[in-house]
Amino acid sequence: xxxxxxxxxxxxxxxxxDDGGWGASLVNHFNRTVDxxxxxxxxxxxxxxxxxxxxxxxxxxxxxxxxxxxxxxxDACVADRCSAFQHVPIDEYKQNLHSIVSFxxxxxxxxxxxxxxxxxxxxxxRLIYPFTENKSGLPERTNEAAGNYAKxxxxxxxxxGVLAVDLWTKMQQIPGWQTACLSDGLHxxxxxxxxxxxxxxEALKKKGLSLETLPVDLPVIxxxxxxxxxxSFEGI
Amino acid sequence: xxxxxxxxxxxxxxxxxDDGGWGASLVNHFNRTVDxxxxxxxxxxxxxxxxxxxxxxxxxxxxxxxxxxxxxxxDACVADRCSAFQHVPIDEYKQNLHSIVSFxxxxxxxxxxxxxxxxxxxxxxRLIYPFTENKSGLPERTNEAAGNYAKxxxxxxxxxGVLAVDLWTKMQQIPGWQTACLSDGLHxxxxxxxxxxxxxxEALKKKGLSLETLPVDLPVIxxxxxxxxxxSFEGI
Numbered sequence: 437x438x439x440x441x442x443x444x445x446x447x448x449x450x451x452x453x454d455d456g457g458w459g460a461s462l463v464n465h466f467n468r469t470v471d472x473x474x475x476x477x478x479x480x481x482x483x484x485x486x487x488x489x490x491x492x493x494x495x496x497x498x499x500x501x502x503x504x505x506x507x508x509x510x511d512a513c514v515a516d517r518c519s520a521f522q523h524v525p526i527d528e529y530k531q532n533l534h535s536i537v538s539f540x541x542x543x544x545x546x547x548x549x550x551x552x553x554x555x556x557x558x559x560x561x562r563l564i565y566p567f568t569e570n571k572s573g574l575p576e577r578t579n580e581a582a583g584n585y586a587k588x589x590x591x592x593x594x595x596x597g598v599l600a601v602d603l604w605t606k607m608q609q610i611p612g613w614q615t616a617c618l619s620d621g622l623h624x625x626x627x628x629x630x631x632x633x634x635x636x637x638e639a640l641k642k643k644g645l646s647l648e649t650l651p652v653d654l655p656v657i658x659x660x661x662x663x664x665x666x667x668s669f670e671g672i
Numbered sequence: 673x674x675x676x677x678x679x680x681x682x683x684x685x686x687x688x689x690d691d692g693g694w695g696a697s698l699v700n701h702f703n704r705t706v707d708x709x710x711x712x713x714x715x716x717x718x719x720x721x722x723x724x725x726x727x728x729x730x731x732x733x734x735x736x737x738x739x740x741x742x743x744x745x746x747d748a749c750v751a752d753r754c755s756a757f758q759h760v761p762i763d764e765y766k767q768n769l770h771s772i773v774s775f776x777x778x779x780x781x782x783x784x785x786x787x788x789x790x791x792x793x794x795x796x797x798r799l800i801y802p803f804t805e806n807k808s809g810l811p812e813r814t815n816e817a818a819g820n821y822a823k824x825x826x827x828x829x830x831x832x833g834v835l836a837v838d839l840w841t842k843m844q845q846i847p848g849w850q851t852a853c854l855s856d857g858l859h860x861x862x863x864x865x866x867x868x869x870x871x872x873x874e875a876l877k878k879k880g881l882s883l884e885t886l887p888v889d890l891p892v893i894x895x896x897x898x899x900x901x902x903x904s905f906e907g908i
Contacts, residue, residue, distance in 0.1 A: 437730065453700035460696035464689035467710060474703060479893030487905035488890050494673065521898040568898075654724050657715030662757040662804075669723035 437498070438653055440471045441640075444485070444492060445506030448555070448623060448632075450476025458624070458632035465637065469650040470501065479567070481510040481524045482532030489539050499544040501645055504636060505536055508554035509622060512577060512585040518568050519576035526588055533592040541596075549598040550639045553586035555628065556604050558614035561621030577622060599639040606631060673734070674889055676707045677876075680721070680728060681742030684791070684859060684868075686712025692862040694869040701873065705886040706737060715803070717746040717760045718768030725775050735780035737881055740872060741772055744790035745858060748813060748821040754804050755812035762824050769828040777832075784879045785834040786872060789822035791864065792840050794850035797857030813858060835875040842867060 443449050443459050452459030453474065463472045475492045477484075485507055493503075511524035511532075524532065533551065540549055562575035570576060586604035593600035607617040607628065614621070617628035624632065640646060655668035679685050679695050688695030689710065699708045711728050713720075721743055729739075747760035747768075760768065769787065776785055798811040806812060822840030829836035843853040843864065850857070853864035860868065876882060891904035 450703050451700075453696050453703060455692055457696070457700070460689045460693070460699065463696065463699075463710060464687075464693070467686050467689060467712065471709060473707060474699060476703065477890055479896075484901065484905065487902070488908065491890060491908060521896075521901055653711075654713055654727060660715075660757075665720065665757055666723070669720065672724065672727060 438469065438471045440473050440500040442473045442475055442493070442500050442503040444475045444503055445552070446476065446480045446510055447478035448509060449474070449506050450478045451623060452476060452629070456626040456629050458629040458636065461629065461633040462636065466650070468652045468656070469647065479510060479522060480507065481522050482507045482529055482536065483524050486532055486535055489536065493540065493543060495543065500547050502548040502550060502640060503540055504550045504552055505533070506552040507533070508585040508589055509577070509582065512554055512581045514576060514578060514581060517572060517574055517576045518566060518570040526584060529585060530588045530592055533589065534596065537592070537596045537598055548640065548643045548645065550601060550636060551589055551593040551598060552601040552632065553589040553603045554582045555618065555622070555624065556608050556613060557582045558618050558621035561614065561618065565620040599642065601635040601639060603632065603635070606635065674705065674707045676709050676736040678709045678711055678729065678736050678739040680711045680739055681788070682712065682716045682746055683714035684745060685710070685742050686714045687859060688712060688865070692865050694865045694872065697865065697869040698872065704888045704892070705883065715746060715758060716743065717758050718743045718765055718772065719760050722768055722771055725772065729776065729779060731779065736783050738784040738786060738876060739776055740786045740788055741769070742788040743769070744821040744825055745813070745818065748790055748817045750812060750814060750817060753808060753810055753812045754802060754806040762820060765821060766824045766828055769825065770832065773828070773832045773834055784876065784881065786837060786875045787825055787829040787834060788837040788868070789825040789839045790818045791854065791858070791860065792844050792849060793818045794854050794857035797850065797854065801856040835878065837871040837875060839868065839871070842871065
């Protein structure tokens with residue numbers, strides 16, 4: 437049985453198998469070593485995530501290698517704007533993330549948990565792509581709020597001793613990140629997806645999880661004897 | 673637990689999560705309904721596939737919704753050219769496919785099996801991308817041989833009463849298929865990947881497996897009451 441990596445999050449996770457998506461890239465990278473399990477739920481915040489933990493991570497499953505936990509973009513919706521129903525106050529967000537990490541640690545003590553912060557927000561572009569009708573002229577998300585939730589995310593990761601990816605900071609280091617990394621001011625472009633993919637690989641590597649260390653599923657053709665390929669299948 | 677679709681095959685399956693790959697497209701399409709399990713093994717023919725069935729499809733697994741079985745491109749290597757060690761005679765190929773289908777039917781009687789034929793071969797391009805050194809000036813695969821194995825594949829599907837995708841014929845209906853559908857005379861371009869994706873969707877649909885019929889995993893945001901989103905999580 438191949439070990440698993442769960443991808444748990446909101447739409448940025450659910451959409452991660454779109455063209456050039458970071459989830460698809462992970463499967464491609466680990467195509468003989470790991471099963472990647474997509475558990476992305478568009479629009480979800482940490483309050484709703486807490487309600488579904490038992491369903492998403494069944495106790496009957498063997499301990500996965502790792503799980504990405506990628507929430508915050510919806511929690512950080514501004515409390516009195518058009519996506520207010522997705523908003524979660526920052527203190528509750530932190531507490532909810534703690535609860536998610538505790539749940540995973542309790543269920544599978546050896547699983548590597550990677551908390552991924554929300555990405556930065558390009559506010560002008562958000563006005564063009566509202567999820568619900570938005571006549572206010574104000575974006576439903578702000579980059580400042582996303583930054584605060586990203587900082588909270590990092591703080592929880594440090595408090596819990598789990599891996600962290602500070603996407604909010606990382607992406608803003610790219611010139612023209614607003615359109616280079618984001619497709620609609622919130623979701624990821626190909627470059628944005630590549631950044632998440634590389635950051636997750638890097639985080640896994642820190643814990644010794646890489647192609648160099650993970651066992652390969654079944655004989656690879658490059659190691660077979662062309663004169664006796666069936667020999668490779670003896671005693672597998 | 674979400675139902676699963678297994679993708680079992682050679683490199684055209686193993687590489688199906690590359691940019692625009694048909695495997696990634698399946699995950700994206702079924703991102704809240706189905707888990708897609710990648711079991712692609714580069715270079716494998718049906719003789720080697722038979723050796724690994726027990727490992728690839730553990731008896732402990734619940735019956736998957738469907739499994740694609742996508743072999744033949746390696747079996748069809750010409751017997752006396754540079755990839756001869758991958759060649760399997762066509763009668764044995766048919767028998768091996770029968771054995772694979774029998775194994776799956778025996779293990780999981782309700783699983784929909786989709787046999788996918790090898791793609792056509794662009795011989796001039798194969799000379800540019802040999803797997804092993806090739807000084808002969810002759811391609812290790814021919815389109816005629818691929819066509820014969822494709823016909824054999826279809827015959828087995830008909831004999832076993834399982835779903836079939838005739839990729840060899842389908843792709844050659846595309847003008848300039850040699851470079852439009854193939855990246856190296858054998859493996860798939862983005863267009864080639866799109867064809868496989870659409871053909872697999874179509875095959876599944878014939879058996880009533882589609883987004884219209886499969887249950888969605890957990891509440892979707894579009895159906896939540898913005899004034900009481902938590903209500904959607906009661907009794908899940």
